[in-house]
Amino acid sequence: MSKGRMIVCDGGNGAGKSTVLAAIEQHLRRQGRDPVMTREPGGTPIGEKVRGILLSPDTPEMLGITELLLFAAARAQHVREKIRPALEAGKVVVSDRFDSATISFQHYAQGLPLELVTQINAFATEGFKPDLTIVLDLDPALGLERVGTRGGPLDRIELQELDFLKRAREGYLAQANADPEGFVVIDAAQPLEQVIEAAIAEVDRVLSS
Numbered sequence: 001m002s003k004g005r006m007i008v009c010d011g012g013n014g015a016g017k018s019t020v021l022a023a024i025e026q027h028l029r030r031q032g033r034d035p036v037m038t039r040e041p042g043g044t045p046i047g048e049k050v051r052g053i054l055l056s057p058d059t060p061e062m063l064g065i066t067e068l069l070l071f072a073a074a075r076a077q078h079v080r081e082k083i084r085p086a087l088e089a090g091k092v093v094v095s096d097r098f099d100s101a102t103i104s105f106q107h108y109a110q111g112l113p114l115e116l117v118t119q120i121n122a123f124a125t126e127g128f129k130p131d132l133t134i135v136l137d138l139d140p141a142l143g144l145e146r147v148g149t150r151g152g153p154l155d156r157i158e159l160q161e162l163d164f165l166k167r168a169r170e171g172y173l174a175q176a177n178a179d180p181e182g183f184v185v186i187d188a189a190q191p192l193e194q195v196i197e198a199a200i201a202e203v204d205r206v207l208s209s
Contacts, residue, residue: 017136067106099121
């Protein structure tokens, strides 16, 4: 049985993740693969319920530690119920966000201790790491502008102050700098076609290795 692979697409809001993920799925299906497309928080019935709590704009009083533990709870269920079984079956798993988001948002942006965030992450995932995390990098100010033009209500994360989002961006770049084999950063300010082309090239590289 072929080894399954997990690829994550992450980055700031407004960077084009949804469009890039859809293009990756289409590309993989054209190759004859049957990718498992998923997201965080979410991916399972339990995770989706936790997602509703985490992203609701009706809970601005949520503490950083509460947020961290809820993300971890959803991720633990996600890994055991959906991700590991798919990988064991030789599938390609493609996720909209994963553990890098928690490091960026809960440590860099929220200010929770890195050791604590890392330990809880590792406990939730049983030490599991994706094969590649693609970071779509974009100036948060431009990201907010894009989010504002798409219409519809904003979630609790999208309602955060610009400085918060800037710190989260620094977190993604720091992680990518520390682990160049596990991360790749793509400039999401360039034309969308180029972003998609670069992302698909990275996916193909990982799946061919």
